[in-house]
Amino acid sequence: MSTTLAQWLTTDRPASRLQARFVRLNLSFRALVANRLALVGLLIVLALVAMALIGPFFAGSPTDQVLANRLLPPSADHWFGTDELGRDILSRVVHGSQITVRIVLMVSLIVGPVGLTIGIVAGYFGGWVDAALMRITDIFLSLPRLVLALAFVAALGTGINNAIIAIAVTSWPPYARLARAETLSIRNSDFVRMAELQGASTLRILFNHIAPLCFASVVVRLTFDMSGTILIAAGLGFLGLGAQPPQPEWGLMVAAGRQYVLDQWWVATIPGIAIFIASLGFNLLGDGLRDVFDARSS
Template sequence: MAGAPPLPQPSGLQAWLLSPEPASRWQARLGRFYLGWRGFTKNPLAVLGLAIVVLLILVAIFAPLIAPYSPVAGGDLRTQRLLPPSETFWFGTDDQGRDIFSRVVYGSRITLWVVMLVAVIATPIGVLIGTVSGYLGGWVDTVLMRITDIFLAFPRLILALAFVAALGPGIENAIIAISITSWPPYARIARAETLTVRNSDFIAAVKLQGASTPRIIFGHVIPLCISSVIVRVTLDMAGIILTAAGLGFLGLGAQPPMPEWGAMVATGRNYLIDQWWVAAMPGLAIFVVSLGFNLLGDGLRDVLDPKAAK
């Protein structure tokens, strides 16, 4: 259009990141990250989800500095039992006179610990099974996928309950049970991604160079599955939190006096009519953190999904 002002050109660090001819692989990776971050920040709900997750991490790290009282030591049952929210006890107190705000703050550590361990345990298992199944095919694919179907046939919480009942109550056994029930979706995603690339030209070229099957799977196939798996893991965080809270609610997760949010809700259900804050505050924490992970997962899907419209 005649007379239109020229578009501003990037300068400085931005120009270096957006260079069409990067001088190194590191510069190219930083450029892709910068473009992804710009796309991510265009979604305000995704930024809100990221803020909630970052807040959860900060609260978990600095819990001793944030919490004004001990999360496990009870107060005076004559004067501090079941007090409503106030300036002294922001979230009120429970049936043992303990400050609910302090217990919610320390409970973020347990929640974050469960989420991290389940992701670290379940994700590699699912990705490995899915890529091996999709790349090798044949009877290996049939056997591994039928095992995956067996796990997918049961609701996650029900299957986790069965494993915890066999292993015994406790936060460690709950993490193991949730991990055992969480890997099948990752295997399905990794297999689907592998089926789309196993007959690609670059895989054939790597084979011609004499690369072994493990090298092809670990060096070329798995990296292509990572972005889709990361999105699914982030979206599954809310389900992991709810499953852990469900086990705690049933008394099979973290044991008293640990400040686990599900167990706190279970305690508060006895006082739900008159002392609603005992169950509502940890329940609200579960809701907010689960919402944050869902919003973050949606934003990452828009950025990392190679099939999404740009």
């Protein structure tokens, strides 16, 4: 059965569109795994997702306070030590991964479709539509993401949900620019002209013919930007504008432990290392995906 499946996935003459998609997916996965750094990034991301999904079932409560255990160093009882309120840092890091994955996932689900839609509409129609949408995009691009996110959070109020909205509002312009550039390169292609001559609607052309060709580039850019999303979310938490105590958000944990960094280094360092590893994983994975999907790099 395994040999038959392997042949089905590696054939150079797919019998159906579904098989062709699986063959292409198999080739892409093999190319990704062949890149060692990309494989490391993929394993880090999978470990982060697994920790967010099943880790909290095995870790203790992140809010249990035992003042007698304040600022204990890493040991067999508390692998990552305890914080200023006697809470287990390992448990808080594990539960904090849920917040990180949630922020990354929600921001990606918002900025990807929004940026893709704006970009393909601007690139396909051109003229005043393109000019208007790109000038709005330029306004957002001219401002630093973190500063703009701080402004939106200050207007919306603190909290994880408002932080997600603020990060998403400031993150969509690069995707719009990328999708527009891709659309400009293919809008006069023969298959697009053929679809127009056959009477296909504008929406069908945009989302059935153009958007799929822009999708790979957007996914690669999304993967790269996930590390930036983690850093901005941690920055908002550090400044007290994102997650609020007693939530175990990594940036908030770093902020709470900064006054103990010289004597009890683990309080701020451990969540800082978690931020670094998660960001590194997405960067390595994004670099591998770029090599897989960018035909010009092969």
